[in-house]
Amino acid sequence: MKPLIYKTAFAVSTLLAGVATATAASAVPSQITIVVPFSAGASNDSIARVVAPELAAQLKINVIVENRAGAAGVIGSSHVAKSAADGATLLLTSSTFVTAASTQPNMPYDALKSFAPVAMVGQGPLVIAVSGESSYQSLSQVLDAARAEPGKLNYGTSGIGSLAHLATTLLTDAAKVKMTHVPYKGAAAAAGDLAGGRIELMLANYSSLAPLLETKKVRLIATTAPGQDQAFPQLQPASATVPGYDVDIWVGIFAPAGTPSDLVEKYNKAFNQINRSPRLAGLLKLDGTVPASLSSDEFAQRVERDLGRWKALAKQHDITAN
Known part of the structure; x- marks a missing residue:
């Protein structure tokens, strides 16, 4: 350009x-x-x-x-x-x-x-999302499921080494759970599979998910802010479930x-x-x-x-x- x-x-x-x-x-x-x-x-x-x-x-x-x-x-x-x-x-x-x-x-x-x-x-902050058809209504429910069956739940990111990859790794470490990383070539591809239920969880910047949020194909369950975030007053911070967790972009x-x-x-x-x-x-x-x-x-x-x-x-x- x-x-x-x-x-x-x-x-x-x-x-x-x-x-x-x-x-x-x-x-x-x-x-x-x-x-x-x-x-x-x-x-x-x-x-x-x-x-x-x-x-x-x-x-x-x-x-x-x-x-x-x-x-x-x-x-x-x-x-x-x-x-x-x-x-x-x-x-x-x-x-x-x-x-x-x-x-x-x-x-x-x-x-x-x-x-x-x-x-x-x-x-x-980043936002934490699940499929719109998912039964998970909160981050604590996702983490409880991950503890019950280590490695069964998949999370998607825009690629290996991306901020979302590191931020999710930090989250699973802090929560002492194991999930399987599925890297994609870009956030849009990961978001599409989240909407289709092929992965269970995704951390991303809001704009990557906005189109799917409007059609309710994905649902936000938390943010990575250290506390209640002014941009997402309806969402709990991840730190409410995993104390001390805090990631922003x-x-x-x-x-x-x-x-x-x-x-x-x-x-x-x-x-x-x-x-x-x-x-x-x-x-x-x-x-x-x-x-x-x-x-x-x-x-x-x-x-x-x-x-x-x-x-x-x-x-x-x-x-x-x-």
């Missing part, structure tokens, strides 16, 4: 003149490219195309959205990691950034050392490592301002997520924590993405 350029209504020369007067301040590039490491039309791409014009207006520059899909986000992320650390190239990605780094061997970059975390855009912005810290902070403030946009909130709501505003240091800590968590789990269970 041809990159889209979001142009500012302000003169770039005026901006650069203003920056030049600030002693020791790093100049904001006249144009920024936001790389989305997933296909056009995917949820991350939709978010990028909402934040891009907002960022252009905030910083009075032009902003391009460019898709570089492949290898669960690794191809686009690698491009950004190798880009000049001048603030002209940013990465908009999701929690897949840390799950890929936890499960894919021979990564072309270091998820911590090759990037400067800039800002979190949004976050929210986030979307965030990264720059190449070595990007001047003052630029990182300038971008952080801009994205935190964008997070107040009603349009962004409306888009995130479609996936059961909400805007999130963290400092760049807080986001960096979150990335490091998640990476450590998923790496340990993947090593424990010998999970390697194909």
Whole structure:
């Protein structure tokens, strides 16, 4: 897909003149490219195309959205990691950034050392679903059945090493039950088999299941939030059945490592301002997520924590993405 350029209504020369007067301040590039490491039309791409014009207006520059899909986000992320650390190239990605780094061997970059975390855009839980025809009405009923017949119940995911795979593995560990993993090539295929009753359980982001929820072919029974989630007030959190269980999916912005810290902070403030946009909130709501505003240091800590968590789990269970 041809990159889209979001142009500012302000003169770039005026901006650069203003920056030049600030002693020791790093100049904001006249144009920024936001790389989305997933296909056009995917949820991350939709978010990028909402934040891009907002960022252009905030910083009075032009902003391009460019898709570089492949290898669960690794191809686009690698491009950004190798880009000049001048603030002209940013990465908009999701929690897949840390799950890929936890499960894919021979990564072309270091998820911590090759990037400067800039800002979190949004976050929210996964949902836990069963078939609409299933007799299971709660997560506790599913887990009781799994305990009664270890390995009999099947759960589907979008693939080995995906966030859903790791999140379900964490759930079965915490609940001390055994279920059989059925990996698919994408969440849509897994959701179709859930609706058809060929698998019993699925953890996924809300948008992957939304069409089947509308036709009542699948039913939600819980979320992976640590407590009652504002997007799903009718659902119990999994932690009510499995104390301490907590998984969410986030979307965030990264720059190449070595990007001047003052630029990182300038971008952080801009994205935190964008997070107040009603349009962004409306888009995130479609996936059961909400805007999130963290400092760049807080986001960096979150990335490091998640990476450590998923790496340990993947090593424990010998999970390697194909």
